[in-house]
Amino acid sequence: MNPNWDDMKVFLAVARLESLSAAGRELKVDPATVGRRVARFEEEMGAPLFAKSPQGYALTDAGQRLLAHAERAEQAMSGAMEELAGQAGNLSGTIRIGAPDGCANFLLPQVCNKIAEENPDLDIQIVALPRVFNLSKREADMAIGVSAPEASNRLTVQKITDYKLYLAAARSYLIQHPRIQELKDLRGHRMIGYIPDMIFDKELDYLAELGLDHVNLASNSVSVQFNAIRSGGGIGVVHGFAMANAPRLRKVLGDDISLTRSFYLIRHADDRRLERMNRFAAALSEGLKAEVSRLENWRKE
Incomplete structure (x- = not known):
């Protein structure tokens, strides 16, 4: 048994992407070729490495055991290529x-x-x-x-x-709506934030931390939220490092309300x-x- 490195790369791509078509796109070969290479590799290894189903390719127990060895071989190959290329020059x-x-x-x-x-x-x-x-x-x-x-x-x-986040709104929005002097005054304003059930990390649940539980305009994208706030759609939490991109944004309640992440x-x-x-x-x-x-x-x- 002497598997070649090309077959090992095909195995790794299918193991990670769980699909012949996705692996083919990554390797720049057609899915049928990937399938043949997988079958040949399984024959060489003497064991089924994947369980095939309409949902895709999942590693078998044998495949899981081989994965760790294949990843170590991948790292060794990358290290060897680095050493041959020389480490003192530019990155490539x-x-x-x-x-x-x-x-x-x-x-x-x-x-x-x-x-x-x-x-x-x-x-x-x-x-x-x-x-x-x-x-x-x-x-x-x-x-x-x-x-x-x-x-x-x-x-x-x-x-x-670390970085800072602030409540912010466009100057045009603040001029047209009731003045905000304390946190409770936000209850009468349009709030912009994350779609609640699409918050993928508890650290992003900004409004809940501020005691605000209703979002009038929501998106799973920070950029969409930022542009909605910048265009005068309401008040939301903005990264301090993003405010340079919108000179007409103003902090709401100044630095008194800030979050650190x-x-x-x-x-x-x-x-x-x-x-x-x-x-x-x-x-x-x-x-x-x-x-x-x-x-x-x-x-x-």
């Missing part, structure tokens, strides 16, 4: 970052632009999703989270920085052995910390 290849859309929209473009300028052979992919990323399925090489998952032998977690960098534990990933993670963390500080101090009211 492709790195995918998963992030909540507030971070992805207002921070990552500037931070990643700077990293890309310094590493012209590096391709950076930013995946903005209003949910928690599944790193075990390699949806991303690393992710930024608003809460720290429990570290394990598969994940490492590192705090990047944190960003965390979440990585595959095995990637800590890869100098390329370590260098990128360090640049990303330092860049985010500096950008949050710069934008939060852009305007003092």
Whole structure:
């Protein structure tokens, strides 16, 4: 039994994506070819690695046992390629970052632009999703989270920085509606926030923390909420680092009402052995910390 590395890559793609078509898109081959390669690999391994159903491909017990070995082989191959390429030069290849859309929209473009300028052979992919990323399925090489998952032998977690959030509204909205002097005055105003049953992390339940339980205009996207507030639709919670993008936004109740949250960098534990990933993670963390500080101090009211 001597499986080749190409078959191992096909196995890993199907294991993570649980679909021949999705694996085919990632590997840039047609699904039928993926299916044949899986069947050949199972024959070489002498055991069924996947349970096939209309819902997709799920790992069998044998497949689960093989997965850990395949991931170690993948890491060893990546490490060998790094060493051959040399670690002192610029970063290269492709790195995918998963992030909540507030971070992805207002921070990552500037931070990643700077990293890309310094590493012209590096391709950076930013995946903005209003949910928690599944790193075990390699949806991303690393992710930024608003809460720290429990570290394990598969994940490492590192705090990047704190950031502030404020109640805010457009100046046009505040002029046209009753004055707000204390928190209870918000009861008569239009509130903008998350769709309650789509809040994917308790750290995002901002309005509940402020004792506000009704949302007049809701979205699962921070960017949609931000644009609704900026256009005069009502009052909502806005990241301090986003307010530089909307000079006509005003804090409601000033700095008296603010929330503090944190960003965390979440990585595959095995990637800590890869100098390329370590260098990128360090640049990303330092860049985010500096950008949050710069934008939060852009305007003092």
